Amino acid sequence: MIRRIWIGYCVELTKAARRKFTYVGPAVVLASVVGLLLQHPIGHNARSDYGYIAFATSSTLDVAGLAILLVFVTAQVAGEFSSGAIRLTLVRPILRYEYLAAKTLLGMTYAVVLTLLTAVGAWTVAFAFGDILGVSFGGDMRHATGEMGLAYAYGVGLALLPQWASVAYAVFIATLVRGTGAAMGTAAGIWILVEMIKYRLKIAPFLFSSYLQAPWQPFTDMANGFTPQWMPMAWSCSVVSVGAFVLFFALAVLALYRRNLQA
Amino acid sequence: MIASIVACMTFGVVFTPQDIDGIRVSAPNPLTGNVRKLFLQTDLDADGQTDLIVAGEAIFQRDGVYYPDQRVRLPEIPSPCWVDAWNGTLYFRTQDRLRVFRWTSGVWQQLGDDPLSGAHESSSPCCGNEKQPVPYRYLYDLDGDGAPEAVFPGRDGLYVYALRNGRYAESALLAVYPSVRIDDTYGASLWPAAQRRLTPVDTWMGCQVAVEGLRVTSIERFSVSGGAVRFRTNRYTLDPAQGFAIDPDKTVSTESGLLPSYVEPLRLHSGDSLSFAGTRVDSLETSVPPSSVLTTSVSADGGTSVQTVRTPSFRVNGSFVDVNGDGRLDMITHTTGLYGGGVRETLVRFLSQTSVEHGISVYLQNAEATFPESPTFRKRLAIDLDQPPVYRSHHALAYYAGGLIDVTGDFNKDGWRDLVVRDRPNRLAIYLSAPQGFGESASAAIHIGPEEAFHIVDVNDDGLSDIVISWSGADERSHSRIYFARRDRP
Numbered sequence: 001m002i003r004r005i006w007i008g009y010c011v012e013l014t015k016a017a018r019r020k021f022t023y024v025g026p027a028v029v030l031a032s033v034v035g036l037l038l039q040h041p042i043g044h045n046a047r048s049d050y051g052y053i054a055f056a057t058s059s060t061l062d063v064a065g066l067a068i069l070l071v072f073v074t075a076q077v078a079g080e081f082s083s084g085a086i087r088l089t090l091v092r093p094i095l096r097y098e099y100l101a102a103k104t105l106l107g108m109t110y111a112v113v114l115t116l117l118t119a120v121g122a123w124t125v126a127f128a129f130g131d132i133l134g135v136s137f138g139g140d141m142r143h144a145t146g147e148m149g150l151a152y153a154y155g156v157g158l159a160l161l162p163q164w165a166s167v168a169y170a171v172f173i174a175t176l177v178r179g180t181g182a183a184m185g186t187a188a189g190i191w192i193l194v195e196m197i198k199y200r201l202k203i204a205p206f207l208f209s210s211y212l213q214a215p216w217q218p219f220t221d222m223a224n225g226f227t228p229q230w231m232p233m234a235w236s237c238s239v240v241s242v243g244a245f246v247l248f249f250a251l252a253v254l255a256l257y258r259r260n261l262q263a
Numbered sequence: 264m265i266a267s268i269v270a271c272m273t274f275g276v277v278f279t280p281q282d283i284d285g286i287r288v289s290a291p292n293p294l295t296g297n298v299r300k301l302f303l304q305t306d307l308d309a310d311g312q313t314d315l316i317v318a319g320e321a322i323f324q325r326d327g328v329y330y331p332d333q334r335v336r337l338p339e340i341p342s343p344c345w346v347d348a349w350n351g352t353l354y355f356r357t358q359d360r361l362r363v364f365r366w367t368s369g370v371w372q373q374l375g376d377d378p379l380s381g382a383h384e385s386s387s388p389c390c391g392n393e394k395q396p397v398p399y400r401y402l403y404d405l406d407g408d409g410a411p412e413a414v415f416p417g418r419d420g421l422y423v424y425a426l427r428n429g430r431y432a433e434s435a436l437l438a439v440y441p442s443v444r445i446d447d448t449y450g451a452s453l454w455p456a457a458q459r460r461l462t463p464v465d466t467w468m469g470c471q472v473a474v475e476g477l478r479v480t481s482i483e484r485f486s487v488s489g490g491a492v493r494f495r496t497n498r499y500t501l502d503p504a505q506g507f508a509i510d511p512d513k514t515v516s517t518e519s520g521l522l523p524s525y526v527e528p529l530r531l532h533s534g535d536s537l538s539f540a541g542t543r544v545d546s547l548e549t550s551v552p553p554s555s556v557l558t559t560s561v562s563a564d565g566g567t568s569v570q571t572v573r574t575p576s577f578r579v580n581g582s583f584v585d586v587n588g589d590g591r592l593d594m595i596t597h598t599t600g601l602y603g604g605g606v607r608e609t610l611v612r613f614l615s616q617t618s619v620e621h622g623i624s625v626y627l628q629n630a631e632a633t634f635p636e637s638p639t640f641r642k643r644l645a646i647d648l649d650q651p652p653v654y655r656s657h658h659a660l661a662y663y664a665g666g667l668i669d670v671t672g673d674f675n676k677d678g679w680r681d682l683v684v685r686d687r688p689n690r691l692a693i694y695l696s697a698p699q700g701f702g703e704s705a706s707a708a709i710h711i712g713p714e715e716a717f718h719i720v721d722v723n724d725d726g727l728s729d730i731v732i733s734w735s736g737a738d739e740r741s742h743s744r745i746y747f748a749r750r751d752r753p
Contacts, residue, residue, distance in 0.1 A: 058605045137558070137571055195607075199616035213605020224547065224556065225573040227637070 004094050008102030012076070016106060021075065025068040025110065026117050032060040033121040042130030049130030050148055050223035056122040057152075058216035061159065065114045066212065069163065070170045070187050073107040077174035078183035097253040100171060104249060107167035111160060119156055137225040151219045151228065158215035158234055161241035165208040168248035175255040208244040211237035276674045276695065276707055278730065278746040283329050285317030286731055286743040288718045294529060294540060295592070296581020296671040303398045304724045305348035307366040313724040316348060319395035321366070324723065337396060338364050338371045346396035349411045355396055361413060361424065361431050377431040379415075379424065403474050406503040414474055421472065421479065423507045435507040439499055441483040443468040471528060477501040479509075482528045482537070491521040494528060494566065496537055519566030526560055526569075529583060532591045532632050536565035540592075544578045552609065554602040555663075561594055563632035570634055572626075574598045579665040586670065586696070588678025591628040595670055596638075598622035601652060613652045618645050619662070623670070623682070625700070640700035644668075647687045657713060658688045672719035672728030674707075674748040683730065688713045691730065709746055723747060 016022045036056045042049040077100075080086040086099070094102075126132055135143040143151075173187040191209065198204040214237055218228035287301040303316035312324040316337070323333040337346070337353070344357040352374065355362040363375035402411035405423070413424040413431060425434035446465040452458040473480045479499045486492055500513035519539065526541030540561040547554045557576040561583070562569045576597040583592040600620030602609055624638035646667060650656040661667055667685040674681050675695060682694040682701045689712065692705035711717060715734040722729045722745050730746040 062605050062607050137573060140571060195611050196615055199612060204616075210604065210608060213608055214603070216605065217603050221575075224575070226575060227572075 001095075001098060005098050005101045005105070008094055008098055009105045012102050012106040013109070016076070016110070021072065022110075025065075025072060025114055028064050028068055029060050029114050029118050030121045032056075032064040033118055033125060036060065037125065037129070042126060044129075044131055046131060046133070048133045048135050048148075048223070049126045050132070050135060050219070052130060053122045053126050053152070054216055054220040054223045056125070057118055057155075058213045058220065060118045060122075061115060061163070062213045065118060066163075066166065067188075069107070069111055069114065069166055070191075071184055072110055073103070073167050073170035074174045074183040074187050075180050076106060077103050077171055078177060078180045081174070082179045096256045100175070100249070100252050100256055104167055104171050104252075107171065108160075108164045111163040111167060115156060115160060115163065119152070135222060135225055142225050143222045148219070148222060151222055154230070154234075155215045155219045158237055159212070161238055161245075162208045162211045162215075165241040165244040165248065166212070168245045168252065169208075172248040172252040172255065175252045175259065205236060206240060208241045211241060275750060276693070277749045278674075278707060278709060279749060280744055280746050281329060282742070282744050283315070283317075283322065283722075284740070284742050285320065285322075286315070286722060286745060287317070287733070287741060288720055288731060291580040291669075291671075291718070293542065293578065293580055293582070293665075294527070295583055296669060298718050298720055300720060301398055303346065303348045303353075304722075305353075306351050307353075309351055315722070316346065316353065316398060327723075329723075335366075338362075338373070340396060342394050342396070344396045345399040345401060347398070347400055347402045347413075349402045350409075354402060354411075354413065356401065356413065356415070363431075375430065377424075379422075379431075380433050403476075405474070405477055405501060405507060407476065412507065416472070421474070423501075425507060435501075435505075435509075437479060437499065437501070437507075437509055439472055439479050439481045439497065439509070441468055441470050441481065441495070441497075477503065477507075484527075486524070487521065489521075490524050492524050492526070493521060494519040494537070494539065496528075517565065519562075522562060522566050522569060523560050523571075525558075526562070529592070531561070531563045531583065531628065534632060536563075536632075538563045538632075539566055539569075540583050540594075542578070542582050552602075552613070555599075557597065559594060559596055561634065563628065563634075572596050574624075575602050577663045577665060579668065581668075581670050584670050584680055586625050586680045587627055587698070588673070588680075589628075591632070593628050593639075594626040594634050596624045596626070597668070598624070615651055617649065617651055618647045619652075620644070621646050621668070623668070623701070642682065642694070642701040644684055644686060646684065649688045656688075658685075661685070666716070669717070669719050672730070674728050675750055676726050681728075683717070683719060685711065685717065691717060 033056045036059060040052045040055045042052045132145060134141050134145050135148065170187050174183045177183040177186045194207065195209065198207055198210070204210045214233050217233065218230050221228045285302065288298040289301060291298050304313050305316065306312065307314040307321055308323060314324050315322040315329065319337050320334045321337060322329045325333055340355045340362060341357055344355050347354045351365065353364045355364065359379055361377050361379055362373065364371045364373055401413055401415055403414055404410070405412045410426045415422045419436060420439055421437040422433060423435040423437060424431045443466040446467050469484065471482045477500055479501065481497045483495045484492055485495065496517045498515045499509045501507045502510040522539050523541065525543040526539040529538050529540045531538035531540065543558045545556045545558065547556055554575055555577050556573055557579065558571060558573050559582050560569050560571045574596045576599050579597045582595055584595055585591060586593040601612065621644045623642045623644070625640050626634040627639040628634055646662060648656060648659045648662060650659070652659055669683040670680050672681050672683060673679065674693060679696040681696050684692050686692050689710060691709040691711050693707040694701045695706045696702065709730060711732055712734060715732050718731045719728050720731055721727065722731065727748040727750065729748055731743055732746070733741060733743040736742050
């Protein structure tokens, strides 16, 4: 099973590498990272520019990065449904859930790539055009450079969990809706609808979408001279994201198994 | 009048409401959260119960209740005048006289009427067109002999009037003010010649003066380059044998280190060294949406070292309160949950969330006059804003102004300051505190109208803080309802 999933994953990687849209995502996130300098200017002024790094990273991944990730994943899955390519794929010795696992792994890989590109881009811009020093306020050194780097690394690791849950969500929607455009629209529409009502229904703490930027909050707080608080955010983010990932992947497998691919 | 006796909750504190018009307090001090009573408390009829002096009237307390038919007019005194109370005796200071009255056998008996020589030099008693005597504290028992001295700020210093042979007379003029300085903010142009002017030189002086027994302290603030400030403190000792004149041999001058511009002198502990503390609200313009940052700084060692805490929060009242009753002010910081979670999440929250997570952190001051790095205890609250923040509801604006949370009251007299939160537009929740922190759930709840404001003050002087709810009526007069705290069960 693992071998078949791995082979399927490698095939998906190859297919993704041939698509032009795959390269649009990294270009957009890098452009976003640079473009956010307009909102958060930096300079060589002996003041730390971690604020820019925090702002550029979280804003890029939560807005442009998220949109690209959803489009990429839904296009990967729904596109094969609408074109009928999935029927050819499943002729090969691969089970339906293995096929979905390979797709999901591809989406997770894409999320990692976007995140790492955003991180590298933000730090590079800050190094090139700003100052990377310790955070100090009122004459006191609050957070040293190493401490900031470590917090950022924790943020990268933690931020991948809700992004991977987003991948599973997109895969699930794509298995339900025929047609790439419809799948993208449905995924985005449901997302926006839930976002607008989640606080009124008081369900926000139980939705993975509430934690997409939360892992960057401690780093942002440290950049602003605040005392960071990882808990209970890290715990909630992990549990909710992993739970959502498992739920959406299971629902996607169930939906694909029940689906008549000949229709 | 007693509207009703309502037992709001049990668990050691019960609140009894009573409408008493005329109870007014000042706006809270942003640093300490304390309000200044704009009424007086004294036992006028010597029955062992504290009576009140409000807006031209005295209200007698009978069996723990301030009945409306127990109000009497104060003596007719030409306005404007200051009124102060001392051991059941009222002192009315007009522009040039000091009149003393006492309630005896159901009438006001005049005990004295003394001219205040030199009083025309002192500042005007009232700042507005008050027709009623304005409660103001100017009586101090400097020498501890039981008879108060009257101290008034004047142009050249503090005027001290002492009782001699049964009459008040000027005793000393305390020259405790710093010398005036030339205001150098006006520059003179030399060129072009047409713009040359003879600029009048402005001089000014500003200081804070504290009177504590025979010690008078004046504190002067200097701005230095880089936006920092420095404070010079002069401590004077009065000699009662010399008519309260300053003993020059005992005058001590000290100067603080460089401090942030927003700090001010504050007595954080009983030690001799002066303390400084302050808060500043900044806007993080680079965040989306621009968020508010509260910086709290404190120096408890005379300005040698400064401890600073930054939190995402709006302006709050009461950043330094003696939470545990040990005589040392403790530091309280606030954290709003309005901005956390990133750009998209913040925008969604502003558009749709009707409540906000609010955190309170208490840093207890230790015996070395320092504060711990991390809070001693925390409290998380959910505050209902009535509408999403984007609508800027009345309740949300009160939250931004720091008017929903108060940590200055001690309702059960256990020495620990209790927490009052207006967590809904129509509810005040009271959380009693203990060494482990504020209670998990509210111990009492009080109804409050949407247009009403609340303050914490001990109205009946029984040592238990009371809750004053005030509002403006249709007659545009200020009304107030007092929720008297009682420790016994209903």
